[in-house]
Amino acid sequence: MVQDAIVIGVGGMGSAAVYHLARRGARVLGLERFSIPHEMGSSHGVSRIIRLAYAEHPDYVPLLRRAYALWRELESEAGERLLIITGGIDAGARESATVKGALESCSIHRLDHEVVDAVELARRHPGYRLPRAMVAVLQPDAGFLLPERCILAHVAAARKLGAEVRTGERVLSWAAEGGEVAVTTARDTYRARRLVICAGAWARTLAPQLQELAVPERQVLIWTAPLKPERFALGAFPVFNMEAEEGRFYGFPVYGVPGFKIGKYHHRCERVDPDRMERACRPEDEAVVREAIRRYFPDADGPALDMKACLFTNSPDEHFIIDFHPGHPQVAIAAGFSGHGFKFCSVVGEIMADLALEGRTRFDIGMFRLTRFH
Known part of the structure; x- marks a missing residue:
């Protein structure tokens, strides 16, 4: 079966992306090489700060306002306190x-x-x-x-909407083939119309363009x-x-x-x-x-x-990387969150669903484009 989208990495960003894709009725497969949650990446440790008075750049504030609203929605869906x-x-x-x-x-x-x-x-x-x-x-x-609980809540809500999430399955490679993307893991090869890469510290192994950027x-x-x-x-x-x-x-x-x-x-x-x-x-x-x-x-x-x-x-400037793959418009990338990304997971998941399904987003992500490095 050809999926509408495959998400590589089901940590903070990837779990939110899987959820928002499923919420829009997409057939979505999430692939996670570790367990859910896990302590190998950037989304563990009991607590992660969220704040509005954002010293890094004022353009983050509209995203944060949306992130707060989405976290509260997820709390209602999960029936537990997350923020x-x-x-x-x-x-x-x-x-x-x-x-x-x-x-x-x-x-x-x-x-x-x-x-x-x-x-x-x-x-x-x-x-x-x-x-x-x-x-x-x-x-x-x-x-x-509460990062671990947030990830579990996103995954549980996504599965309830029909998403498939596979754990312990490392992605070995992917290739764009015509209008589709083939993703090969240690177990199988899967196909989808769109690919979303949310692989955290492993993103640059999946997109060599990120070698010195993430x-x-x-x-x-x-x-x-x-x-x-x-x-x-x-x-x-x-x-x-x-x-x-x-x-x-x-x-x-x-x-x-x-x-x-x-x-x-x-x-x-x-x-x-x-x-x-x-x-x-x-x-x-x-x-x-x-x-x-x-x-x-x-x-x-x-x-x-x-x-x-x-x-x-x-990333070199410590701002996020959220963009399409420079060579493959059916591939969207979220990476380089530079130690201040988790609070944005809820809204980044929504943005990645926008990019994958609509090819654009209503949010201003101009400062996160890959072209700023060239």
Whole structure:
């Protein structure tokens, strides 16, 4: 049977793409080389931040508004909570890219926000101990998603609509043949009118054009036992995105895993092969984030409860890649989410369904086109 679409990769982006394709009545097959969910890619770790005051670029905000609405729809479909609002903090020096970018997005899109100094932030949220040179942009709509549950919810809803999702099936190759695409796995060859590649850190092995445009990087997260747990409890501690002297950090209140969670963007700047990456976490991994905990969140400086390695897949400018394959218009690619993509999964899934079924999308994805690199 010829499918309407095949989706390679059923993680955060791919699960949403399968769901939105099925929602429109398409015959869709999702192919995942691991389990659903799994801890080999970029969509695990209990929580993923979602925020509206988007420092990276104000053009992301309309996509985020749609993403929030779609996450709420998925919650209703699944009958469970997937998005938890905590409020959010974008912090740094007043002239930092993080603070200026967050304020620009707030201004352009008229987002509710407040700017406070480090003293006032600590008064309201005692878990924070930022230096006096920093300020914080507080935006009430930020929070976090539960990534594993989100993926399972998308897949369950897609299957209910008739989608087929196969796990433990690695894609070996694909080829465009006339008006169709043939996808060969270790088990079989499947055919479809359209192909959607959402393979995360493995995308560049399926589209060589991405070799230097979607580069995997090892990332490490840590959960610690707070010395004063009440200061990092849900409701007391907003999620954060912080630009500091040591780099850019992000973190979460206690939820699920009973600890304070923190990570550093571009943890140790390790470009990796995802099939050979070291998954075990080392003392030097902990040292990178432990320094920030001690300086900025000293009441969270208890013993490590857990550490996990995951992957970023970085584009050169750290903006997404969402486009058609340059040589095959029946193939659409979503890649290079550069460590800030999961919050957009719901809307990216909708966009990929648009591209696959209609050849266009109502969303402005101009800044994500591959042509910007040429």
